[in-house]
Amino acid sequence: MTEPDFVAETDEGTQKLAPRSQTGAEELRREVGAVLRRPESHPPPDASLDLERTGDDTMIINMGPQHPSTHGVLRLMMELDGETVLRTKPIIGYLHTGMEKTGEELTYQQGATNVTRMDYLSPLSNELVFAMAVEALLGVELPPRAVWMRMLLAELQRVSSHLMWLATNGMDVGSTTMMIFGFREREMVLAFFEKTTGLRMNHNFIRPGGTAADLPDGWEDDVELICDTVSERLGDYDELLTGQPIFRERMEGVGSISADEAMALSVTGPILRSTGVAWDLRRTMPYLAYDQVDFDVIIGTYGDNFDRYAIRLNEIRESVRMIRQVLERMPLGDYRVQDKKITPPPRARIDESMEALIHHFKLFTEGFKVPEGEVYVAVESPRGELGCYLVSDGSGKPYRMHIRAPSFVNLQALPVMMRGGLVADAVATISSVDPVMGEVDR
Numbered sequence: 001m002t003e004p005d006f007v008a009e010t011d012e013g014t015q016k017l018a019p020r021s022q023t024g025a026e027e028l029r030r031e032v033g034a035v036l037r038r039p040e041s042h043p044p045p046d047a048s049l050d051l052e053r054t055g056d057d058t059m060i061i062n063m064g065p066q067h068p069s070t071h072g073v074l075r076l077m078m079e080l081d082g083e084t085v086l087r088t089k090p091i092i093g094y095l096h097t098g099m100e101k102t103g104e105e106l107t108y109q110q111g112a113t114n115v116t117r118m119d120y121l122s123p124l125s126n127e128l129v130f131a132m133a134v135e136a137l138l139g140v141e142l143p144p145r146a147v148w149m150r151m152l153l154a155e156l157q158r159v160s161s162h163l164m165w166l167a168t169n170g171m172d173v174g175s176t177t178m179m180i181f182g183f184r185e186r187e188m189v190l191a192f193f194e195k196t197t198g199l200r201m202n203h204n205f206i207r208p209g210g211t212a213a214d215l216p217d218g219w220e221d222d223v224e225l226i227c228d229t230v231s232e233r234l235g236d237y238d239e240l241l242t243g244q245p246i247f248r249e250r251m252e253g254v255g256s257i258s259a260d261e262a263m264a265l266s267v268t269g270p271i272l273r274s275t276g277v278a279w280d281l282r283r284t285m286p287y288l289a290y291d292q293v294d295f296d297v298i299i300g301t302y303g304d305n306f307d308r309y310a311i312r313l314n315e316i317r318e319s320v321r322m323i324r325q326v327l328e329r330m331p332l333g334d335y336r337v338q339d340k341k342i343t344p345p346p347r348a349r350i351d352e353s354m355e356a357l358i359h360h361f362k363l364f365t366e367g368f369k370v371p372e373g374e375v376y377v378a379v380e381s382p383r384g385e386l387g388c389y390l391v392s393d394g395s396g397k398p399y400r401m402h403i404r405a406p407s408f409v410n411l412q413a414l415p416v417m418m419r420g421g422l423v424a425d426a427v428a429t430i431s432s433v434d435p436v437m438g439e440v441d442r
Contacts, residue, residue, distance in 0.1 A: 059079070071168065084420065086419070086420075095441035108134050108370055111130055119381065121164055122161045122436075126403075127206035133377040137373050143336070148288075149330075151322070151326055156323065162315060163230075172428060173247060175240065181236065188229060188230075195216050220327060242313075251306040252306045254428060255432055256304040257271070257416050269380075275300065281385060292329075367397070407434075
């Protein structure tokens with residue numbers, strides 16, 4: 001039987017890459033965007049198994065919300081027939097913080113401090129989508145440097161988030177070494193964020209009108225070092241995991257979902273792309289300057305845990321590829337719009353001018369007013385489509401704010417992915433969804 005190829009969506013269309021084999025990680029590293037693949041997958045659940053059976057011979061157990069492998073305060077009610085999962089019900093709400101309602105009591109200037117805490121593994125993506133929504137209502141056009149700076153930070157954030165996923169997924173399936181590796185490389189990205197924004201997480205750096213500051217001196221060398229290190233060590237991850245028999249047993253043919261099921265549930269991100277659907281907002285609905293850089297949209301075939309692992313691994317490669325292009329093409333100029341209605345004066349001017357001090361004070365106490373209207377803006381976060389719906393009544397605060405959180409929507413797929421599987425596979429399947437509960441219970 002001929003095994004399916006791994007494919008990548010390119011500017012020229014869908015490009016088929018070389019078929020995978022089990023010859024080792026060295027071959028993998030020679031194939032751009034390709035991943036190793038098993039010659040055969042796990043058999044489907046036993047056809048004779050009655051997945052609809054109920055009664056005294058089934059058992060309902062709770063997994064979470066305190067279980068470490070649920071990746072936060074997620075509770076799963078699972079109905080079992082022996083060790084086979086018949087039904088699963090995700091239960092959320094243990095972390096609810098009311099961030100959307102809080103956002104309606106904050107000025108647009110303060111809003112980024114709120115949304116950045118939703119997906120705490122990808123805070124810059126939240127800041128980006130909120131800022132873009134506000135800018136769409138304002139009708140402002142960013143300077144080119146601000147656009148490319150945002151793209152640089154967004155892709156570094158994707159690398160950081162996927163490295164965290166590789167680390168925690170490795171731990172979930174028994175690889176403590178991958179946990180150490182993932183945190184080691186992620187630390188380099190967080191150190192750069194701290195140098196740039198002043199904070200490792202929850203930055204409040206991408207703001208309506210641009211960014212809070214320019215890139216620090218020597219940023220090119222820092223970013224180049226990150227790219228070189230991550231590119232080199234991705235080969236170590238391949239060698240450690242991709243051909244490892246225990247890892248493959250835990251991931252291949254486990255947690256499968258079809259393209260039709262994923263689209264019916266509005267699933268996006270690596271889960272949808274693992275089913276063979278090449279949907280990535282950076283390509284299908286370009287924003288920032290993604291239409292000016294070269295990258296591939298990696299898609300899978302089987303929609304299982306292994307495909308989701310392979311996609312995230314290769315998305316790190318594609319992000320590094322884009323970051324290198326940003327390094328070469330970063331324009332000079334302003335990092336924020338020079339509109340005094342929304343941009344505070346330079347810090348040095350506050351010490352010299354009373355008008356500048358009053359201007360600064362008014363912006364940070366009252367904020368700026370946004371024209372009446374409503375808008376929905378979406379970006380491709382590491383977990384899928386992250387959207388921000390804003391309604392303005394003409395005041396300095398949003399009348400209504402709603403976040404389309406990919407973790408929240410993607411959790412709907414868990415009952416489908418776990419149906420007919422084993423209890424032991426539940427841990428790996430939950431991990432493959434990559435949920436962030438701060439985003440689910442925002």
